[in-house]
Amino acid sequence: MRKTPKSVFERKFGRRRFLGTTLAGVGAALTAGMPRISLADTKTVKIGMNIPMTGDYAPWGLPGLYGSEIVANNLNAAGGVKIGGDTYMIEMAAYDHGYDTEKSVQGFKKLVLEDDVKMVMMLGGSTVASIVPWAMRKKMLTTTLLPSDITPDTPYLVATCESHPLYNVTGVEWLAEKNPDLKTAVIITTNDIEYGKQSAATYKAAFEVAGIEVLDTNFHGFDVVDFAPIVSSLLAKKPDVFCMATDVYTTPIVEQLFHQGYKGKIVSCTLDGYQDVIAKTSKEFVEGLVFQFPDFDDPKLVGGKINFPDPGGFDASFNKDHAGEWSAVAWEYPSILLNWVEAAQAAGSIEPTAVLEAMKANDSPAHTFGPGKWWGAELWGLDNAVIGDWPVVAINDGRARIQEFRSVYTWCQTNVAELSKQMKDLDLRIA
Template sequence: MNLKTFVKRFTVGLGLSAALLAGASAETLKIGVIASLTGPGAPWGLATQYGAKILASEVNAKGGLDVGGKKYQVEVIAYDDQYKAADAVAAYNRLVRQDGVKYVILMSSPSTLALKQSIEDDKVVAFTSAITPKAIDANTKYMFRLYSTPIDYVPSFVTWLKNNVKGKRVVILNPNDETGWDLTQLSETLYKENGFTVAGTDLYERTQKDFQPLITKVLSMKPDLIELSAASPPTAGLIVRQAREMGYKGVFAKNSGPSPNEIVAASGKEAAEGMINLLYVDPTNSGFKRLAADYKKFVGQEPHEQVVTYYDAANVLLRAIQIAGDVKDTSKVAASFAKALPMKSVLGEDLTLSGKKNGDLNQQILTVDYVGVIKNGRPVVVGKVK
């Protein structure tokens, strides 16, 4: 070995040793994620997981999170609940009892409701994207909503449809679970208030793949618009494709759980043309583009736009921990949530404290959302809703 090679290897080894020593000197702050990492809900679940992981990597690259003068490396531990409450309970027990996690991010309403009491009993601080009003009540101290929910944005979304869609006869389709029930009830009320005729509503199982019998029933109702609010991305795309193949010429809308890119992938570009989606981001936003590029490095594919909301929520959580000045005392962290806001989203919009419409004041992050229309396979922002 020549001198040049020896010096190079010695220098690299010295740098690695220093990095290892720095990591060893920092304590670890663990954040658990319980989400649907496989199956139809995977686009949402991976956004949950990697929104938090991307933020953790950024914090760790700067030496860790400073809490009370002590540095913490942020570790994200994710488990798959496959959109099933029973699997969520198993994942939660593993995170809390075995992994020692005190902070959890939850994706779905079924999982949130299954864990609601355990979170309060264990004093685990949890952020949820559950839309059900049942997730938070007067006795809830440790659960927080991480973004605006349908009661915040669906009214404006349906009003936009009223002013921009010609036909006023709608059929509402949703999955047969807590999320679907809530959104069916809310959507039906709002469509009627805005002058639409709700020709029918129907439910399907999230595992369902053949929608021809259901679509046959829907087409017999002669809708101008089919609302797919809580459908998972691949399922929504499948319904769109099968309905187009069966002759449906009307409009599709999705007033919740936005996922236009995944819908196009499942339906085909031509079938999805003109579909109207609620959007959590403006795809042209520079902050989203940066986050999307980081996501692609981690996962190797384009992200679901909801990655923004989970990145922002994790950021709010870390700020609340810093304000509390104590990683271990979750009561202090929960009490510091209100002090963490307002703050800026990665998109540059203001994240504020809200929850009045859900009855959970001071336990919800209020975000800004958009109306998008799929044009040539891509969502184009045509309006903003708050």
Template sequence: MIAKALRGGFSRRMFLKSSAVTALGAALPNMTLAAGETIKIGFLAPLTGPVSAWGKPGLDGCTIWAERVNAEGGIKLEDGEHKIEFVAYDNEYDPAKARTGATKLIREDGVSFVMMLGGDTWPGVQPVADRTGMLFSTLLPSDLSPDTTTLVAPTEVHPIYIVTGVQWLAENRPELKTAVMCAQDDALGLPSVATYLAAFEAAGIEMQDDPLLFDPATTDFAPVVTRLLSSNPDIVCLDTCYSDYVHPICTQLFLQGFKGQIISATADFYDQMIAKTSKEFMEGFIFQFPDFDDPALNAEHINFPDANGFYTEYNKRYPGQWGAVSWEYASIMELWKLAAEKAGSVDPEAVLAAMQEGGKGQHAFGEASWWGEELFGIDHALVGDWPVVMIEDGKARIKAFVSIPDWYDQHGDLLIKYMTKYDQMWSQRS
């Protein structure tokens, strides 16, 4: 993993320079489309392996989104209508494979836009983005820096959105005073650790120990949970653990008799966790990603078309596979579609300009602002409200939409403090 190389003294900048030797050496191919030509979109994410739960369900969601758009005539540009098609490349959450995939998608497949999960894979791709000017998206704003001028985080603002869950918990469960936390030691876990620490401090919740960082290769979580519970905490925080970690950790929490509050960035396939534990054990579990059959997603401010219908169709085709990213890549595409149609072109520079025009964007959960210069060195993250989700009687339900900018206006200094402590500020990463 790149995260380990960074800790070993191999800097991100060194990786980028070494990667540049094999990166593309010229600008984008001709982006002009022939009349009626299909627009191709690159999907560069882990489709297999331990991180596939944050890749494959998103590709499935994009398939449904594309069928909807194509049934209505496709993308409407200056020269007419164009159908849309996704071209996928499995990067297996490996930066070298991600670099190869980016090159193939641009040079061989002729894509007009590339979506990524990001994280450990972005340093492998950035030289390709720099040399071609291709527009990329990430689900991880912690990838952003002043150098990432063709990278945007237009849907998920990981890890900043997790402050909303802690804030809601503090306001609605004030009797909870202490917390412990664990996370995998990698590019997804560390910025999330920093953000949770800031959120807990802002809420007046005491951390009983330093975050327990485990190796991503860990498979036995009994010792991890035993250590977490040794101080008898009110809250156990699972950070942004992959589903392959969240499930066994929750099973161990159940087996070891934990009765307190659990909070996590995600709870993908929570029905399976209920089956492994009990409905009573999972009651009150706080996380950040709703099921799209939630009535709250029918509100006027929601910008994801027919969220309930999308959820129904998704579960019909892919039963048991709905997760955090099932809707996110499709939501990015909705924003890209609006921008491309506004620009009348699929040219990456024109689409980006249209996407960011006026400093506002139609985020899935309402209008949001392009933001991030103070934290990321560039205003390329679309930030607004985010839902707080709780499991009630075996079903995920949105409890509130909480403003991320409002929290940051009050507590941004804490977030910067902990991001700096964990070497996650853009200036430290670059």
């Protein structure tokens, strides 16, 4: 997961929200007037996306809509999906809440009441917290990309794809195994609770388990204009590993590491747009930089236990229409859509509660990178997150390449106590 800077002014004025809504409204008005072509014997099921499509968080919403539309179109083109004897065309219904909690409630209700969607996919954080009371009363199947949104009171909220930030542990584990001489690390992260601190706590646990001492953790705000001072202060600690727990600013941070002559290892949660990082530094400098998000044309994503149809083709068609807009969520929302299709087929129904029941009944639900497990009770009070394998990705010769898949589940089972301790240390909610 990553997140862009958020400003006080934006919250206050919220003009893009206004503009976005206006545009969406005009669009809806135009399309509503057009005659619909209905195909005989096929029904339509609507899947909702209550996401930020404008504003600073748009990169974690809009690319997901593009990706979901590609997957839905592919399914529809192949004749739709058969659920309980009926054939359904899948239609995406999106609402732009611009990462505003009140608009999130509005959008959620609109999708459920007016569009009659059977599942609502969301990004997570405060915009999920605000819809939880109503959504749970309505027993609406809702998904989040942040498992930390799960509480004992959210039975209808699941996180079936992204395990932010639990997957961070695999990168650290892999790096430590390959480089037993690594002794110390520093962490830089944004100072928000939803993304930055969660990720930092997970990294701290991962380093602790790997026997690497964390010398310093720098929590910075979203108002940083120049990373030179922060990077200087962290490098003064002479770490073996430099860890970036959130990646809004990975490019300027790596750039500073490069210019300030850093020689050690670099670990990052994500590295969207890594070509830019290379352009600003050098291919040699970022060689071996470890992170968690693969390119979807990676040869290791072909075949095997991967539960994503034709990742390479998906990657190509996304980049054909939306070049430069790729972020991790581009494949995560579609992946959740595929989880829904699997569960609906198992349930023989599109009704939210039935689909959820089928999901939870599956002992080994299909996770993007292989079979997963329902988990989370020990950390958040409810087993509503699917975790399984996750790739360790490193830059090899200027390209992101999967090094190997590691089990997030096994690590979590073994080290949940350490993880809880680190979360508690940063005042994060745990069960």
